[in-house]
Amino acid sequence: MKNLINFFKSFLLLEFLKGFSVTGHYFFARHITVEYPEEKTPQSFRFRGLHAQRRYPNGEERCIGCKLCEAVCPALAIKIEVAEREDGTRRTTQYDIDLVKCIFCGFCEESCPVDAIVETRIYEYHGEKRGDLYYTKPMLLAIGDKYEEQIAKDRAADAKYR
Amino acid sequence: MINIEIDGKQIQTENGSTVIEAAHSAGITIPHFCYHKKLSIAANCRMCLVQVEKAPKPLPACATPVAEGMKVFTHSEQAVKAQKGVMEFLLINHPLDCPICDQGGECTLQDMSIGYGGGHSRYHEEKRMVLSKDIGPLVSAEEMSRCINCTRCVRFGQEIGGQMELGQAFRGEHAEILSFVSGAVNSELSGNMIDLCPVGALTSKPFRYKARSWELSRRRSVSAHDSLGSNLAVQTKNNRVLRVLPIENEDINECWLSDRDRFAYEGLNTADRLTKPMVKQDGKWLEVEWQVALEYAANGLRQISEEAGVEQVGALATANSTLEELYLLQKLMRGIGSQNVDFRLRQSDFSSDSKQQGAPWLGMSVADISRADRFLIVGSFLRKDHPLLAARIRLAVKKGAQANIIHSADDDLLMKVANKGIVAPDAMVETLTQVSKALMAEKQGAQNTSGEAAAIAKSLAGGQHVAVLLGNFAQQHPQAAQLQALAQQIAALSNGKFGFFGEAANSVGGYLAQATPGAKGLNAASMLANPRKAYVLLNVEPELDCADPQQAIASIKTADTVIVLSAYKHSAMEYADVLLPIAPFTETSGTFVSTEGRVQSFKGAVKPLGEARPAWKVLRVLGNLLKLDGFNQDTSEAVRDETLKDIDVTARLNNAIGGVEAKPSPAASGLQRVSDVPIYATDAVVRRSAPLQATSDAAPPKAWMHSEELKKLGLQAGTAAKISQGQGSVNLLAEVDDKLPRGVVRVATGHTATAALGAMFGTITVERA
Numbered sequence: 051m052k053n054l055i056n057f058f059k060s061f062l063l064l065e066f067l068k069g070f071s072v073t074g075h076y077f078f079a080r081h082i083t084v085e086y087p088e089e090k091t092p093q094s095f096r097f098r099g100l101h102a103q104r105r106y107p108n109g110e111e112r113c114i115g116c117k118l119c120e121a122v123c124p125a126l127a128i129k130i131e132v133a134e135r136e137d138g139t140r141r142t143t144q145y146d147i148d149l150v151k152c153i154f155c156g157f158c159e160e161s162c163p164v165d166a167i168v169e170t171r172i173y174e175y176h177g178e179k180r181g182d183l184y185y186t187k188p189m190l191l192a193i194g195d196k197y198e199e200q201i202a203k204d205r206a207a208d209a210k211y212r
Numbered sequence: 213m214i215n216i217e218i219d220g221k222q223i224q225t226e227n228g229s230t231v232i233e234a235a236h237s238a239g240i241t242i243p244h245f246c247y248h249k250k251l252s253i254a255a256n257c258r259m260c261l262v263q264v265e266k267a268p269k270p271l272p273a274c275a276t277p278v279a280e281g282m283k284v285f286t287h288s289e290q291a292v293k294a295q296k297g298v299m300e301f302l303l304i305n306h307p308l309d310c311p312i313c314d315q316g317g318e319c320t321l322q323d324m325s326i327g328y329g330g331g332h333s334r335y336h337e338e339k340r341m342v343l344s345k346d347i348g349p350l351v352s353a354e355e356m357s358r359c360i361n362c363t364r365c366v367r368f369g370q371e372i373g374g375q376m377e378l379g380q381a382f383r384g385e386h387a388e389i390l391s392f393v394s395g396a397v398n399s400e401l402s403g404n405m406i407d408l409c410p411v412g413a414l415t416s417k418p419f420r421y422k423a424r425s426w427e428l429s430r431r432r433s434v435s436a437h438d439s440l441g442s443n444l445a446v447q448t449k450n451n452r453v454l455r456v457l458p459i460e461n462e463d464i465n466e467c468w469l470s471d472r473d474r475f476a477y478e479g480l481n482t483a484d485r486l487t488k489p490m491v492k493q494d495g496k497w498l499e500v501e502w503q504v505a506l507e508y509a510a511n512g513l514r515q516i517s518e519e520a521g522v523e524q525v526g527a528l529a530t531a532n533s534t535l536e537e538l539y540l541l542q543k544l545m546r547g548i549g550s551q552n553v554d555f556r557l558r559q560s561d562f563s564s565d566s567k568q569q570g571a572p573w574l575g576m577s578v579a580d581i582s583r584a585d586r587f588l589i590v591g592s593f594l595r596k597d598h599p600l601l602a603a604r605i606r607l608a609v610k611k612g613a614q615a616n617i618i619h620s621a622d623d624d625l626l627m628k629v630a631n632k633g634i635v636a637p638d639a640m641v642e643t644l645t646q647v648s649k650a651l652m653a654e655k656q657g658a659q660n661t662s663g664e665a666a667a668i669a670k671s672l673a674g675g676q677h678v679a680v681l682l683g684n685f686a687q688q689h690p691q692a693a694q695l696q697a698l699a700q701q702i703a704a705l706s707n708g709k710f711g712f713f714g715e716a717a718n719s720v721g722g723y724l725a726q727a728t729p730g731a732k733g734l735n736a737a738s739m740l741a742n743p744r745k746a747y748v749l750l751n752v753e754p755e756l757d758c759a760d761p762q763q764a765i766a767s768i769k770t771a772d773t774v775i776v777l778s779a780y781k782h783s784a785m786e787y788a789d790v791l792l793p794i795a796p797f798t799e800t801s802g803t804f805v806s807t808e809g810r811v812q813s814f815k816g817a818v819k820p821l822g823e824a825r826p827a828w829k830v831l832r833v834l835g836n837l838l839k840l841d842g843f844n845q846d847t848s849e850a851v852r853d854e855t856l857k858d859i860d861v862t863a864r865l866n867n868a869i870g871g872v873e874a875k876p877s878p879a880a881s882g883l884q885r886v887s888d889v890p891i892y893a894t895d896a897v898v899r900r901s902a903p904l905q906a907t908s909d910a911a912p913p914k915a916w917m918h919s920e921e922l923k924k925l926g927l928q929a930g931t932a933a934k935i936s937q938g939q940g941s942v943n944l945l946a947e948v949d950d951k952l953p954r955g956v957v958r959v960a961t962g963h964t965a966t967a968a969l970g971a972m973f974g975t976i977t978v979e980r981a
Contacts (some may be wrong), residue, residue, distance in 0.1 A: 116316065133421055
C-alpha cells in the first residue's frame with residue numbers, strides 16, 4: 051500500500067510541484083532583498099556603526115576626557131590619555147578605539163555626558179592591513195566633522211525617547 | 213560604658229563618645245562630610261542628621277554625645293528626609309560636572325548623592341561661583357566652586373599641621389576658603405588636605421588630570437624618605453607610578469603622610485634616570501650589556517685588592533638603601549676580605565661604635581611618643597626632618613605635655629615650647645651637662661634654681677613619661693657620643709627613655725644588616741679622609757650625602773676604580789668608572805627597619821625602568837662573579853631572612869652607651885657652621901621631584917646669621933656673601949635670623965649650591981662677596 055502511494059506521488063510529480071509552488075510564491079511576491087551596493091536597506095537613527103567624535107558648532111571638541119566610555123567599554127576597546135590643555139581645560143591627548151575589539155554595543159555613546167563619542171550610520175569601512183582599524187582621535191574627529199549634519203539629525207530624532 | 217540603641221541594635225559605648233563614633237564602631241554608617249575622626253567636631257555640613265527618640269528635631273550625629281538609653285534611628289523617615297534635604301542644599305551650589313572633576317570616582321559627595329541626592333534639580337537660579345586660587349605647587353585649588361565649606365582643611369591646618377594657612381572668610385553664601393597673606397600653603401603636611409577634602413576643591417596638583425581612580429592599581433609600600441616607615445599605597449598605571457597615598461596605620465603614620473613621602477614619586481622617572489649599564493673607556497662613556505659592566509666591575513675590584521691590598525677597597529651606601537642591599541653590600545666586602553663598609557655618611561663622630569651595645573633606635577615605640585608628657589629634644593630640625601613625628605609631638609603638647617628644646621637653631625616648631633636652650637654647636641655638650649647637673653640638684657631638692665638648664669630640669673623632673681630624643685643634628689654632631697651619653701644620663705635621672713630620631717628610612721636596618729665597619733675596618737669618615745684606591749657607592753651622591761662633601765669628592769676623584777650603583781646619572785659621570793643602573797624603592801622589593809625597630813617589607817610596585825635592576829640582584833651577581841660563597845639567594849625575602857636569621861630585632865635595639873665622658877670642648881674661634889639637610893634634599897629621589905623642588909622649603913640655601921654677626925662682618929641682609937670652608941667657597945645671599953645663637957652661620961648641606969663647602973660642623977668664614 052505504502053509503495054503504491056509513493057509510486058503515484060512520484061508519477062504525478064507532486065513533490066516537484068510542491069517545491070515549485072514555493073519558488074513560484076516568492077517569484078511573484080514583493081522582493082525583500084536589496085541589490086547591495088546599488089540599493090540599501092533603510093536605517094534606524096539609532097544605528098550603531100562607525101564611531102565619530104563630535105565638535106560644538108564653534109569648533110571646540112566636545113570630549114572632556116572623563117574616561118567614562120573607557121570605563122564602561124565591555125570589550126576594552128577604548129584607550130584614553132588625558133592632560134590639562136594650555137587654557138586649563140581637561141582634554142584628551144589620546145583617544146583610540148580599536149574597532150577590531152569593538153562589539154558596537156553603544157555603551158560609550160550611552161555613557162558620554164557631552165555626546166562627544168557617537169556611533170554613526172556608517173558601516174562601509176574596512177582595513178587592508180593590521181592596524182588599519184585602530185582609529186585615533188584625529189580620525190574620529192574627521193569622521194565627526196564630515197557627518198556632523200547627519201549625526202546631529204539622528205541625535206535630535208532620538209532625543210524625545212531619552 | 214553606656215548602653216544605647218542605634219537602629220534597633222544594642223550598643224555599648226564609652227561615656228563621652230558621640231553618636232557617630234558609636235555607630236561607626238558598631239558598623240553602622242552615617243553619611244557625613246565635615247566629621248573626621250582625627251579632627252575636632254565642626255558639625256557644619258549637617259549631613260549626619262539622625263533621629264533621636266524624644267528629640268523634637270533631627271540631631272547631628274557627630275556633635276551629639278551619647279546618653280544612657282538613647283534610641284537613635286539613622287534610616288527612619290525623619291532622618292532620611294533630613295539627610296536628603298541637606299544633600300539638596302549642598303548640591304544647589306555644587307557644580308554638577310563630575311565628568312571633568314579630578315575627584316570624580318573617589319568623591320564622597322558623588323557617592324553620597326547616589327544614596328541621598330534627588331534625580332533632578334529644583335534649583336534653576338544661578339550657582340555661586342568661587343574664584344580659583346594658587347596655593348602652591350602641591351595642592352591645587354583650581355576649582356573652589358566645588359567647595360562645600362566643611363572646613364576640614366582649615367581644621368587640619370590648625371590642629372595637625374600646627375599653623376592655620378587656610379581659613380574660611382565671609383559669611384553665608386559668600387563664605388569661601390582662602391589662604392592668608394602668604395598666599396601659599398607651605399606646611400610640610402599640606403598634602404593631607406587633598407585626602408581630607410571630600411570633594412574636588414583641593415586636589416593634587418602633580419596628579420591633576422593624570423588618571424582616574426579606577427584605572428590605578430594599588431601596591432602596598434613603605435616610605436623610603438624618612439625613618440618613620442609610613443605605610444604607602446603606591447598607585448600605578450601602565451607601569452608608572454602616578455600617585456602615592458597613605459595607608460592607615462594607627463601605630464605609625466595614623467592616616468597622614470608628609471608631603472615628602474607623598475610627592476617624591478615625581479622624581480622617579482626623570483630624564484637623568486640611568487637605564488643602561490655604562491662603562492667609561494678612554495674618558496668616554498659607553499652603554500654596554502649588563503654582563504660586560506658587571507665583569508668590568510668585578511675585575512676592577514679584583515685588581516685593586518690584589519695589587520694594592522684589600523683594605524684599599526671601601527664601600528659606602530646611604531641609609532635609604534634597603535636592608536637586603538646593605539646586607540649584600542657588606543657581605544660582598546667582607547667576602548673579598550675588606551671590612552670597609554659604612555652607611556652613616558653624615559655622621560662625624562664614630563667613637564660610640566665600640567662603646568655602644570646595640571643598634572641606636574627611637575628608644576620607644578612611635579605610639580609612646582603620644583603618651584609622653586615631657587620631651588627633651590636635642591639637636592633636631594624636627595619639623596623638617598621628621599614631619600609626622602613632629603605632628604605627634606605637637607598633639608602631645610596640645611594635650612599638656614611640655615617640650616624642651618636644645619638646639620643650635622630656633623625654627624618655629626608650631627607648638628608651644630616650654631623651655632629652649634639655643635646654643636652654638638660647640639656649647640651643646642656643655643648645655644646638656646648643665647641640664648644633667650640641674651636635674652641631679654632638682655632631685656636632691658634644690659631650691660631657687662634659675663637659668664634655662666634648671667628650667668628644663670624642672671620640667672623633666674615633673675614628668676611621668678619623659679622622652680629624651682636626639683635628632684639628626686645631634687647624631688651628625690662631632691661630639692655625638694658625648695651627647696648620647698648625656699642623654700642617657702638625663703633619661704636615667706628623670707626615669708624616662710631616650711633614643712634617636714633615625715636619620716633615614718633604614719638607619720636602624722643598616723646596623724641590623726651589619727653594614728658597619730666593625731673593629732678592624734674604616735668607617736665612612738675615615739674611608740673618605742684616607743683616600744682608598746677603589747670605592748663602591750650604593751645610592752650615594754657624595755657631594756650631597758656626605759658629612760664633608762669637599763673631602764668626599766676629592767677622595768673619590770683620586771681613586772683608581774669607582775663602581776657606582778645608582779638609579780640616576782648624577783655627578784658620578786665625572787669620577788666613576790662603571791655605572792650600574794639600580795631600581796629605586798618603587799621598583800624593587802625590600803625591607804626597611806623603621807626608627808622604632810619595625811621591620812617592614814614591601815614589593816616592587818612597577819617594573820624597573822629600562823635595564824635597571826634591583827640592587828640586591830646586582831650585588832648578588834657581583835658576588836657570584838667574584839666567586840664568593842653565599843650569594844645564591846633567589847628572592848629578596850631569602851636575603852632578608854638570611855639577614856635577620858640570628859637576630860632578635862628587639863634585643864638588638866639598644867641605645868645604652870658606656871665609657872664616654874662628657875668633656876665640653878673649648879669655645880671655637882671664629883664663626884661656626886650649623887648645617888641642616890633641607891627637607892627636600894634628603895635623598896636622590898626627593899631631590900629630583902619637580903613639585904617638591906618648587907616649594908618654598910626647597911628655596912636655594914642662604915647664609916643665615918644673627919643680625920649682630922652680620923653687622924660685625926659689614927654685610928647687609930639680602931646681599932651676596934662669600935662663604936668659604938677649606939679649599940672651597942660659594943656665594944650665597946646673607947640673611948638675618950635673630951633666633952640663631954651668636955657666632956654661628958647656618959648654611960644648608962645636601963644642596964648643589966653648597967656642595968663645594970666642607971664639613972657640616974666646624975669653622976666657616978664669611979666675607980663680603
